[in-house]
Amino acid sequence: MGEGVRSPAQLCRILGYEFADQSYLTRALTHASVENKPDTKTYERLEFLGDRVLGLVVCDFLMRTYLSEDEGALSRRLSGLVDRTTLASVAMSIELEDYIIHGGGTSLNDSIKADVMEAIFAAIYWDGGLEKARPVIEKLICSLADEVRSPPTDSKTALQEWAQGLKLGLPEYKEVGREGPDHQPVFSVEVTIDGHGACIAEGSSKRVAEQAAAAKMLETVGAQSHG
16 A cells, blocks of 8 residues: 655645544545555545535635626636646645555546545535635635636537537537546546537546547537538
8 A cells, every 4th residue: 555655744734724533634635546444435435525615615716706707707717726637736736646545556647636636625624614624725726716817618618608609409428438447447428419420538537538528529510610
């Protein structure tokens, strides 16, 4: 088992939060590749909750900060701040990889780091409530809001807006394959749009694969519109 090379206490100082129950943080930092007892708890379920906690805090922050922006602009700004790339970048800035507990030979890619980042937010929420999680998220994530001055449009949003603009209906996403071990899966997702066929792309999570498929479809319909 690969223990984090740095003490969790050091991570707590970086986060600005001390856990009453340290087991929450341990769980948030534990990757599924750890070979231990069958009841070993990992970050995966916490990541599911952390995604929602993060979204709520960031959404509330944006509503209070950007008073003149409509919901469309706020939604795109939200997407930019909770994006996997942003989370992975923040994880890298605090050297989160050095604290993750994992099995030997595991490659801690950006997707894993982003997931663990969300799991940490959930761990703080469980340990101390929303008002304890809020300042941590605002410091690490919301502090980047001014860098997102032109609200970004991710590929899925861009494809949806394109399809709706032509009254084609919403793009449909379907998982069509999954390969690799449980701790490092590769998902294949297909996106279809009426009258424009389908595109398939892969990613380390369903969300990443969906974004990649949407990007590929945007390239396809762009080529068609100029063909």
